[in-house]
Amino acid sequence: MNDQGRYQRQENSFSHERRTQTFIAEVGGEHARLTSTLLKTGAAAAGVAEVWSDFHGSGGHERHWLLGNHEALIRTVNPDVTYDFLDPEFLREDLEGVVGRHDNSWVVAHANDPAGAARALEQLRDLRVRVLLTLAATGGVIVQRHPDPASALERLDTLGQRRAIPAGSADLGAVAAGMALNEIILGGTSIGDDLDTPRTVGFYSLSRRRRIDMPGAATFEELIAELASPLERATFSGRRLKQVGAGALGNWTAIAVALDGRVAMDVIDGDQEVQPHNLNRQVLLVRGLGRRKAPVLTEELESLDQEGSYAHVDRFVELSSDLEPLGGVDAVIMAPDNDAARLLGADVAWRWAVPYGVGGTGVTGGQLVIQEPARACFRCITRLTDEAASQREPAGGNSCARANNESIVASNMVVAGLLVSELREALAGRRSRNLRFFGNGGGSGNRLGRMTSDPECSHLADVASRTESCSLEV
Ligand SMILES: [Zn+2]
Incomplete structure (x- = not known):
């Protein structure tokens, strides 16, 4: 399939030049399975050049491609996209070369396992790559954009050795994955959107009446605690x-x-x-x-x-x-x-x-x-x-x-x-x-x-x- 076909409707927003220079490294997907799956699905659809991840989905040929192995998922959605496995022990070695080859390189770090995300980013501390700190939990979503791993680590470190935060439902996963992918596609392209300054690009809390207001005084730790609070949600199952x-x-x-x-x-x-x-x-x-x-x-x-x-x-x-x-x-x-x-x-x-x-x-x-x-x-x-x-x-x-x-x-x-x-x-x-x-x-x-x-x-x-x-x- 030629570019004019598949990418025709996004060419002005996500140009061929930016798309082919875009690389995503995902860490911590194991603790945010739905967000990870939907992020890869969206990234593949948009034609992001390369996606590497430390979570590869599940096996089983009888399963729908969305629920299966992520290499197969990406091949199904868009064979133009290269997928590779990230070894959590050798992140720095794995990523140095590929980040150097792509002008628009991002690490998506799922904060559902704060300690694991911090360990991953610590390895990447001096790598020149932007970071999206992403959390879809039971009570909502936060997506923070950081100019480099050190900036993201500052926030993660405030969480200390907090235990893993249960992931939210698929809708919240879609919000988190979509907001992260939006930064990868559009971040820094509009006037006044400064990639060198940390920015909370997405905040959605179900326990807030207006959902989206972020009190300036709230710390990252407090916001995470709010989103991690368990919330009984309605299910579509049986409806x-x-x-x-x-x-x-x-x-x-x-x-x-x-x-x-x-x-x-x-x-x-x-x-x-x-x-x-x-x-x-x-x-x-x-x-x-x-x-x-x-x-x-x-x-x-x-x-x-x-x-x-x-x-x-x-x-x-x-x-x-x-x-x-x-x-x-x-x-x-x-x-x-x-x-x-x-x-x-x-x-x-x-x-x-x-x-x-x-x-x-x-x-x-x-x-x-x-x-x-x-x-x-x-x-x-x-x-x-x-x-x-x-x-x-x-x-x-x-x-x-x-x-x-x-x-x-x-x-x-x-x-x-x-x-x-x-x-x-x-x-x-x-x-x-x-x-x-x-x-x-x-x-x-x-x-x-x-x-x-x-x-x-x-x-x-x-x-x-x-x-x-x-x-x-x-
Ligand atoms: Zn009316």
């Missing part, structure tokens, strides 16, 4: 979902949900065949070139979650009846490429009182909104109107013909992970939050931002009288 969209965002929401296991999901998408230029981000479709997306996605999901049940509906969502009925459905995930479908889905989910998670990504960022049955509706949260939606882009039709936009895999990973995580909160009966991701923002802080979650909503008064047949007036 029934409908998902609209089998594109980039939909691939990653489906992965984050299906990895819970024993999920029932209908995937609704009328988009055309899988094209080469989809493969830089639509990772579950890599074996489906030339076939229609929805059936390929459900086949992969069936193989990934063999105790689950997945079905596809090969059409665009243009009428309520394309999504209804929602009886017995626990949640709807909306990952289409147009606002008309988002509005239509919101109205249907509102009538049926089903939690509704909506996401959208642009070139290097995106946002997510959760509409809960007894809280403000999607229309009031977004102020989106039918007129605006229809002017911007008509529903239906092939997405690639309509939107010639660039899109990188990292923002889809982050937004999908957050969407699934916030949907979990809604299903657990806790308040979900709506968030934004600015993957290419300058400045010095968190790339996650908040958006309105609880505006005035006049439709709430109608909830009590809501029936399956009523129509929403706006």
Whole structure:
């Protein structure tokens, strides 16, 4: 496959020059298996030249490639990418040469095993390589970018001999992996984003009402302790979902949900065949070139979650009846490429009182909104109107013909992970939050931002009288 095909949709954001100069060394993946797996999947899709790791996944030919050996995983996602094993005892020797050959070299160190990560970085102390200190724990995610191993070690050393921190669920792994990969792709490319200064590029804490505010006074140790606090999360296991969209965002929401296991999901998408230029981000479709997306996605999901049940509906969502009925459905995930479908889905989910998670990504960022049955509706949260939606882009039709936009895999990973995580909160009966991701923002802080979650909503008064047949007036 030629470059113009696979990398066409990311060329302005992750140029051929930067891509072929990019190297990732991952340490501590054993203690962050899902994050490690999703990082490699995303990095391979984006065409990172070389990925080396001290964790190689699991064996077993009967397993789906996402759950198997990582050398095979990377070969499946993108044979252009070189994968190699890192020997934890000889990191310095292993990495010196390869780092010297790549201008854009990064170490991703999973902080789930702080002592192990510190031992690894100690070996690399005088190597000229940037470091992403990454943690997806049960209570949230932190990703810190450091100019060199010594800077990262300063933070890790504050954790002392802290014991291993249990890894979070797949959605949080996708957020952490996506935020780390985003730095590798875009870090330092925008004005004011200084790679020589340590920056906490990602912070997402489920125990904070707003999720993303980082108190300046909090130490790294305190933030880690907060994220490591155990949190009972809702599972998608045994639940029934409908998902609209089998594109980039939909691939990653489906992965984050299906990895819970024993999920029932209908995937609704009328988009055309899988094209080469989809493969830089639509990772579950890599074996489906030339076939229609929805059936390929459900086949992969069936193989990934063999105790689950997945079905596809090969059409665009243009009428309520394309999504209804929602009886017995626990949640709807909306990952289409147009606002008309988002509005239509919101109205249907509102009538049926089903939690509704909506996401959208642009070139290097995106946002997510959760509409809960007894809280403000999607229309009031977004102020989106039918007129605006229809002017911007008509529903239906092939997405690639309509939107010639660039899109990188990292923002889809982050937004999908957050969407699934916030949907979990809604299903657990806790308040979900709506968030934004600015993957290419300058400045010095968190790339996650908040958006309105609880505006005035006049439709709430109608909830009590809501029936399956009523129509929403706006
Ligand atoms: Zn409303």
